[in-house]
Amino acid sequence: xxxxxxxxxxxxxxxxxxxxxxxxxxxGYGATVDPMAxxxxxxxxxxxxxxxxxxxxxxxxxxxFDPKPELQKWHGKSLPPSLTKDLKLAFIKPTATILGSPxxxxxxxxxxxxxxxxxxxxxxxxGDLCFVRSMHSDQFNHHPGQLKLFTGHNQVxxxxxxxxxxxxxxxxxxNLPGFVVLSSGSGASGGSDNFSSGFLPTTxxxxxxxxxxxxxxxxxxxxxxxxxxxxxxxxxLRDLNEMRQSSTGxxxxxxxxxxxxxxxxxxxxxPELLDFSKETQATKDSYGIGQEATNAYGxxxxxxxxxxxxxxxxVMLSHGSWDHHSAINxxxxxxxxxxxxxxxxxxxxxxxxxxxxxxxVVWGSEFGRTPMSEFRRPEDAANAGRDHNPNGYTIWMxxxxxxxxxxxxxxxxxxxxxxxxxxxxxxxxxxxxxxLGFDHxxxxxxxxxxxxxxxxxxxxxVQKMLA
Numbered sequence: 001x002x003x004x005x006x007x008x009x010x011x012x013x014x015x016x017x018x019x020x021x022x023x024x025x026x027x028g029y030g031a032t033v034d035p036m037a038x039x040x041x042x043x044x045x046x047x048x049x050x051x052x053x054x055x056x057x058x059x060x061x062x063x064x065f066d067p068k069p070e071l072q073k074w075h076g077k078s079l080p081p082s083l084t085k086d087l088k089l090a091f092i093k094p095t096a097t098i099l100g101s102p103x104x105x106x107x108x109x110x111x112x113x114x115x116x117x118x119x120x121x122x123x124x125x126x127g128d129l130c131f132v133r134s135m136h137s138d139q140f141n142h143h144p145g146q147l148k149l150f151t152g153h154n155q156v157x158x159x160x161x162x163x164x165x166x167x168x169x170x171x172x173x174x175n176l177p178g179f180v181v182l183s184s185g186s187g188a189s190g191g192s193d194n195f196s197s198g199f200l201p202t203t204x205x206x207x208x209x210x211x212x213x214x215x216x217x218x219x220x221x222x223x224x225x226x227x228x229x230x231x232x233x234x235x236x237l238r239d240l241n242e243m244r245q246s247s248t249g250x251x252x253x254x255x256x257x258x259x260x261x262x263x264x265x266x267x268x269x270x271p272e273l274l275d276f277s278k279e280t281q282a283t284k285d286s287y288g289i290g291q292e293a294t295n296a297y298g299x300x301x302x303x304x305x306x307x308x309x310x311x312x313x314x315v316m317l318s319h320g321s322w323d324h325h326s327a328i329n330x331x332x333x334x335x336x337x338x339x340x341x342x343x344x345x346x347x348x349x350x351x352x353x354x355x356x357x358x359x360x361v362v363w364g365s366e367f368g369r370t371p372m373s374e375f376r377r378p379e380d381a382a383n384a385g386r387d388h389n390p391n392g393y394t395i396w397m398x399x400x401x402x403x404x405x406x407x408x409x410x411x412x413x414x415x416x417x418x419x420x421x422x423x424x425x426x427x428x429x430x431x432x433x434x435x436l437g438f439d440h441x442x443x444x445x446x447x448x449x450x451x452x453x454x455x456x457x458x459x460x461x462v463q464k465m466l467a
Contacts, residue, residue: 041437134409368393
């Protein structure tokens with residue numbers, strides 16, 4: 001005999017499941033919906049994709065883009081306490097002596113942008129760049145600084161910038177991930193936190209690629225398994241996953257289905273991506289491919305161009321490490337020699353192909369460096385480096401709606417503080433999203449009872465950056 005209460009409960013479950021499936025399909029999480037399908041922005045954006053050239057570890061702005069002649073006058077001396085009383089530093093004291101820069105600068109481009117002798121190739125594209133010499137972060141250690149740069153907050157667990165972009169726009173690539181990470185050098189302090197999807201569905205996590213060998217490990221089929229057998233297995237898995245999603249509404253199941261299908265398509269597309277045989281020798285030479293100093297980074301820069309040609313939405317190139325606490329006058333030239341030529345080649349290549357207009361390119365790091373010396377080996381005066389400085393460092397941007405040929409912001413004579421046009425990390429994020437067609441306050445995701453966004457509760461669009 002069925003009690004009335006049990007009968008009503010069974011009816012409620014049935015109606016509830018029907019209603020749940022309806023809501024799932026309305027929200028775009030039904031099993032037949034591709035979570036990475038291209039989606040329109042909130043308003044027409046000038047940029048359609050992003051290449052972020054992340055120089056991990058904090059390049060010295062005063063040795064590259066923001067010359068400070070006063071450092072030479074104060075070399076070996078300590079600044080008066082009136083200039084350093086509120087200074088917070090990671091490893092040295094404000095009384096540390098000033099380190100003059102041996103670099104020479106010239107002005108390039110129509111507005112006379114200052115560029116160091118270490119970056120002759122970047123100097124050749126100065127007119128295509130927008131320099132921001134007044135970047136600011138509230139973090140002065142690497143891991144929290146990188147988290148702030150890429151996730152908008154200094155705590156782990158938030159979605160990365162590339163994840164937010166693909167969440168908002170999806171991807172135009174059917175055979176490659178929407179968000180790809182390419183690494184060279186010694187790695188980043190933030191590690192995978194810099195490209196994690198956090199609480200967003202895992203579909204939006206950045207996928208690390210290798211530039212040699214198999215692009216992604218374990219992507220190939222095991223010995224004895226051909227494409228037909230693999231397809232049959234995936235079809236069976238998809239059917240089971242769709243049944244489970246239909247009953248639970250778990251959006252992670254849609255991510256799982258998408259991941260399996262994408263991996264299957266990548267098995268044939270990834271080797272072609274790494275095949276540079278159809279690139280001209282002149283193109284490969286321009287990126288420095290085949291040269292010892294530039295081969296690894298040049299390969300990644302060329303891969304970035306090939307990826308966005310194939311519809312990838314966000315490519316992050318991470319090159320470490322610019323963290324020169326010591327031996328900056330020998331370490332910095334080596335890193336510039338590694339990256340300068342490939343970066344300039346990438347910008348010229350994009351421009352020549354007509355892709356720069358709708359591709360936003362950002363060159364930057366989590367913070368900058370101090371004008372004061374740091375000695376990790378006090379007995380070796382020639383081994384001086386610079387400490388972390390989040391107050392007034394430099395990045396540059398180009399393409400995708402950026403007003404180029406200009407310098408934004410100004411720091412004081414020692415590069416300690418910002419005098420004009422402070423641009424916080426959250427402001428940079430807000431501006432990038434604006435260029436992609438999003439109001440940063442309205443690109444949100446509900447989690448743990450509140451609406452989250454890339455810029456946390458801060459940020460404004462920097463109008464001076466916009467063309």
